[in-house]
Amino acid sequence: MHGPDGFLNAATAVATGAISAGTIGASIRQARTTLTDKQIPLAGLAAAFIFAAQMFNFPVAAGTTGHLLGGTLAAILLGPSVGAIVVTIVVIVQAVAFADGGLTALGYNVLNMAIVTAFGGWAAYRLFRKIFPNSAAGVVAATGLAGGFSVVLSAAAFSVGWLFGANTPVPFDTVFGAMVGAHLLIGVGEGVISGMAVGAVLAARPDLVYGARDLDRSQLANRKALSTRTFLISGFGVVLLLAVIVSQFTADGLDGLERVAADTGITATTQESMPSIFADYATEGIGNESLSLAVAGASGAIITLLVGAGLFSAVRLQKPRDKAMV
């Protein structure tokens, strides 16, 4: 979602701008150690591919269509750092040349659509790889789940941004519920397309899939189909977890959950329970403040952890490759 100018307040725009600039700056510095001259035209062509891929629609259900965001796909094909840089360039050019997304909104647009999806998606991918066998099918499954999850993560990140910078009177829990809820379905589409696309590349040119570098020829050739059970259980688990979190924010949500919270003493309703660094608009009218705070905190923590893990993983993976390239 390309937010326009003035959508979030100035402080948020500046803060996210600094975070994005810092992260991308660090990615460039670190990618430069392996970003040989050859990588620049390659990354340029990859960027053109991502941009073009975003323009085309795929069917979701009953004739409705969706569009690819491609952050996790870019990370798995090109590596998280280059992937983040490439999608950032796409987002920036979309704002500057096509007026899609405000110039002053680039901070949070880049953060949500490029950094969170590339690094967060990469970290999720590494996690999902651990539960699947080391084979082409495992890579595809992990890509699919990570891709889907990254979309939801991006929506959650947007909501957290809303918590700090809301310029319109819509409370955080409504935004979170609506954004994350809507993106659950979009995420399925993104995940499926990303997974199958990576599968297609793996079949023809496995050397072009950064995320599959750890597989050797025999593992790649292993055509054994993935245990459907593992895939369904993990996919289901992810969706279930998210649905539980989201559902408590929907209108007439699960009163049961609130009752549980009250019974176990989690709920502590005071007028000023939400810290004042949050935007007033985002905190007014919230159904259950403590639970919202908990979810906001948890989302923020998860996003930060995953993006950080993705960044860390990107650095860690460079080192053994560095030696190989000498």
Added chain:
Amino acid sequence: MTPALRVSDLSYSYPDGYAALSGVDLKIETGQRVALLGPNGAGKTTLALQLNGVKEPDSGTVTGGNLALAEATIGEIRRRVGLVFQDANDQLFMPTVGEDVAFGPANLDLKGDELHARVAEALLAVGATELEHRAPHHLSGGERRRVAIAGVLAMRPDMLVLDEPSSGLDPAGRRELISLLQGLPITQIVITHDLPLALELCDRTIIMDAGQLVAEGLTAEILQDSELLHQHRLELPFGFDPSVIHSKP
């Protein structure tokens, strides 16, 4: 007289082990135009990429003029041996024609007015002066091909290696290309499937197959040897009577 290009016992295998070139020996005299024919997969493009050092041979040498291809000489060799790629879109990678033609000479440290003059000179040579500010994507196939040649000519090379220059051109575009190449007093290697073009443009012809040179001689003679052609998946166009072929006047 020093030949414009000499290739000695060149061998090259792809990273996956496939032997693309095996012991290629080649000599091109200055001012000659030589056609390089052969079936798809013969290694013609691979050989072309060896001639200016873009790909490094496993063994053997490439000498441009009196300069052997080595790490120290690679810059000068790349200036001397101008490669025109099969797909002009791969070669026109700058946003406008003018910037693309300027890319080569700018890498030779030309600047300012001198650079601009060189660009103008190259565009004039191919008849594309009015295309200077156009974007490559909006050019026709023939225009793109001419601009690609200009980009190479701008480096004032000693020889041109053209990879399938007439492919994708309509008959008029093809005619313009042939006139252009005929008018350039520069050594040329023309990789092509277009046998009439080879006959019209090139005195000598080399046939390559499976990474090796298999035949060499006057174009007219080679094109009349229908069995040789057939052996290497080559065939004259319908209506071309081999017995009536004669060298151009």
Added chain:
Amino acid sequence: MGTGHAHALFLHEHSKIHYLAPEAKLAAGFLFVVAAAITPREAVWAFLLYLAALIALIRIAKLRFSFLAARLTVIIPFILFAVFLPFVSSGERIEVLGIGISLEGAWAAWNVFAKASIGASVSIVLAATTELPDLIRGMERLRVPAVMTAIAGFMIRYLELIADELGRMRVAMTARGYDPRWIWQAKPIAASAGAMFIRSYERGERVYDAMLSRGYQGSMPDLGHKRASHSDWRTAITLPLLGIIISVVALRIS
């Protein structure tokens, strides 16, 4: 969100704005939008002045208002969101034309509308008066890392080509009766995307070979593009200066 992007907004005209150096335009446009974004929404007078400035800008750039209006559709989802706010928000209510709406919601809607429109309008004028490669060059002069602008340069060169190839793949699939409605029928689309990635990558390798062939030594050569002159900067600064003055006054007053 993503459709119809391959056709840039550039309109060829001979206006003062068209001839202005890209880095000056980008900096000026960005600063003006910042000024508008920090202006308190209650200072409606300030936004009327911004509107006047925009109208002047559009006239000087020799653009038609219908063109701008057509391109402004990009912010319609947010305008629609804004329109709902007065009706769904809580808080003090006022009567407008016999309908009760939330005051807070109305102000918030105005805020979104005003700032989004100004921002999008500036972006559109910028894009309409500056060719894409020049925009990239402008960003580089404004200290965007050279790695990114180099990648962006290749991206915009090959975007239309790749979009066209992808489009042709889709046409070929449709011609063989492919008419997917559900996500599980989307495998051919994903497969074509995968194939397109491989082709793009391989083209990237050939482009690199072509760069090497013409003497590329690791950094893009200086092709002698003119930098922004002092007069360029002097001309460009008028807009953001106006914006800054107005916004500071508005902030002071509020």
